[in-house]
Amino acid sequence: MxxxxxxxxxxxxxxxxxxxxxxxxxxxxxxxxxxxxxxxxxxxxxxxxxxxxxxxxxxxxxxxxxxxxxxxxxxxxxENYQEMKTFRIQCYDNEGVPLNKFERFTMCDEDFSKFLKRVEARGLENIDDNNEEPEIITSLEGIQANKYYRISASYLTAVKNGVAWTKVEDTALEDETTLAVKNFVSEKLKSPAKNFPNRVMHDDVGNPIMEWDGIFLCRSKVFLCESKHKITKEKLDMLVERLKDFPEKLKVTKDVEFKQLSNMKCIGVACATLFPIELRQKSVNELGLIIAYPGGGRYCVDLPSNVDECQHCQFPTYIGVDNIVRQYPASMLSEHLDFINDLRKRCPNCISADDMETDDLT
Incomplete structure (x- = not known):
């Protein structure tokens, strides 16, 4: 029919x-x-x-x-038909830097619009578009199936700029705190401290396996520095775990420079611009860390008992005591006399009468 x-x-x-x-x-x-x-x-x-x-x-x-x-x-x-297209979009790291890999997507036009809104993008650019002003694709209609695209978004540039500035600040913090601790340790151990030439340890195929914000050497000790803008208990715990793992990493690294540290005693250093006092005490007294934190227009450094001035010195020494002694006359230190004298008896080299600029405490 x-x-x-x-x-x-x-x-x-x-x-x-x-x-x-x-x-x-x-x-x-x-x-x-x-x-x-x-x-x-x-x-x-x-x-x-x-x-x-x-x-x-x-x-x-x-x-x-x-x-x-x-x-x-x-x-x-x-019925209303929504065409589906499969294509690939370039991946980015947390700093907004494009990676050399792509993720596969299958979308209809509605999904495409939601995706652009979610990533705050103006649109997509064809990865092969090398024009000075590449075409911005804002709808699925302009997408070619199985082609490769990158995100066009002003926020990616903002992220990169923000990350770049953060890196500048981080580098400044790392350098300043490491220098403060290095100078203080050198003075206390009465021996020059030297910067270690590398901060990143690699395995046998060249992959990074451990990185520190600063490393320096003094006597037979290696000081491993971690610098943060704000210290938390979790970050301190992570630092301690990394210190425990350091000798194991030395066994597997192929870096000749790091191999030379195998027989040295390693000491952790925690530095921060925001370092709560309770965490300072925990770091020094319980975890055996050197700490650095802002105070009086410079960085204050506190040392645990395992960083000695002389071989027989096992008594804790703190820069805070030095500051008290050096900044105030003996007449204002009466309530601290017993502590200071006891400290001098245990380790005569820690605080001398010359440091106090007075003989009243002898």
């Missing part, structure tokens, strides 16, 4: 139908209009009798009566 149908504003089309029901008719119509309907699933195609609002059920039988009951072609309609 011959059946007429019409899709959208196209011309009516007549087919010779040999099936039994509406579903079979839809399949034949899809084949006949493969350019227009090829991308649709059969369930997205509906048939409607002319002048009627109800869709024809898929199981309705089609016979000669059906073919002759309408004066106009059967109306063919399709």
């Amino acid at each position: 011959n059946i007429w149908f019409k899709y959208k504003k196209g011309e009516p089309v007549e087919i010779s139908f040999k099936g039994k029901n509406v579903n079979a008719l839809k399949k034949q119509i899809k084949t006949e209009l493969k350019n227009q309907l090829g991308k649709f699933d059969i369930n997205q195609i509906t048939l409607r009798a002319p002048g009627k609002h109800e869709n024809l059920c898929a199981e309705i039988l089609i016979d000669e009566g059906f073919a002759t009951s309408y004066n106009e072609p059967v109306v063919v309609e399709t």
Whole structure:
């Protein structure tokens, strides 16, 4: 039997139908209009009798009566179709720097718009577009399947600039605190402290396995410095774990410079611009760390008992005591006399009468 149908504003089309029901008719119509309907699933195609609002059920039988009951072609309609495209977008690290890898996405146009909004992007740029002003693609229509794209977003530039400035601040903090501790240790141990030429340890294939913000040597000791803007208990715990792991890393590294540290005693140094007093005490008294923190326009340094001035010195020495003694006359130190004298007895080299600029405490 011959059946007429019409899709959208196209011309009516007549087919010779040999099936039994509406579903079979839809399949034949899809084949006949493969350019227009090829991308649709059969369930997205509906048939409607002319002048009627109800869709024809898929199981309705089609016979000669059906073919002759309408004066106009059967109306063919399709549900809203959202084309899907698969393509790849360049990945970025936490600092906004593009990585040499791409992530695969499959999206419809609505997904694409939501994606751009979520990453605060103006659009995507084709990775092969080398024009001075590359085209910004803002809808899925402009995306080519299986092509490679990068994100065009002003915030990425802002992230890079912010990270760059943060790195400058971090480097300044690392250098200042390491220098303060190095000078203080050198003075206390009465021996020159030397910067270690490398901060990053590598394995046998060149991958970094451990990095420090500063490393210096004094006598037979290696000082491993960690600098933070704010110190927390968690960060101190991580520092201690890294110190414990340091000898094991020395066993596997292929860096000749680091191998020379294998027989040295390692001492951890925690530096911060925000260093709560309770964590300072914990660091020195319980964890055996050297600490550095701002005070009086410079960095104060506190030493634990394992950093000795002389071989027999096992008594804790703190820069805070030196500051008290040096900044105030003996008349103001009466309440500290017992402590200071006891300290001098235990380690005569820690604080001398010359340091106090008075003989009143002898």
